[in-house]
Amino acid sequence: MPLDIDTPPPGQCIFCRLIAGELPAARVYEDELTVAFMDLGQLNPGHTLVAVRRHAATLLDLTAAEAAAAMHTAQRVAHAIQAAFDPPGIMLLQANGRAGEQTVFHFHLHVVPRHRDDGVGLIWPRRNPPRELLETHAARLREALSGTA
Numbered sequence: 692m693p694l695d696i697d698t699p700p701p702g703q704c705i706f707c708r709l710i711a712g713e714l715p716a717a718r719v720y721e722d723e724l725t726v727a728f729m730d731l732g733q734l735n736p737g738h739t740l741v742a743v744r745r746h747a748a749t750l751l752d753l754t755a756a757e758a759a760a761a762m763h764t765a766q767r768v769a770h771a772i773q774a775a776f777d778p779p780g781i782m783l784l785q786a787n788g789r790a791g792e793q794t795v796f797h798f799h800l801h802v803v804p805r806h807r808d809d810g811v812g813l814i815w816p817r818r819n820p821p822r823e824l825l826e827t828h829a830a831r832l833r834e835a836l837s838g839t840a
């Protein structure tokens with residue numbers, strides 16, 4: 692089953708328009724495969740988005756080169772955030788599919804400066820299944836991985 696996403700009409704993807712310069716953006720960095728710009732909704736000062744230049748809805752739609760470039764750009768931006776804003780923490784967040792909390796369906800990665808008690812929440816309802824079940828899950832993933840490049 693594919694991820695549950697919205698597919699905007701041609702020419703209507705907000706990040707494609709922003710990358711093309713049709714919408715304003717406070718750009719931070721760009722290279723052949725990625726563009727980094729300030730998130731309009733700043734969780735903390737310096738909160739930056741790293742998007743791929745080509746329209747690709749989710750992580751699953753990226754080429755290996757785009758995936759590598761996105762993480763490389765995120766690391767560069769994280770270094771810049773550390774130098775410019777000196778936060779005690781930095782969080783990467785990347786969402787895929789509606790159920791994964793994705794709201795703009797063009798691949799992007801958040802680089803978020805974090806501070807103690809900054810009010811940014813992440814609900815993380817951990818479960819502790821039996822060890823045998825973990826082995827079953829791992830076997831399913833190993834099998835799936837053996838079928839991918």
Ligand SMILES: [Zn+2]
Pocket residue numbers: 704705706707708745746747796797
């Ligand atoms: Zn797009």
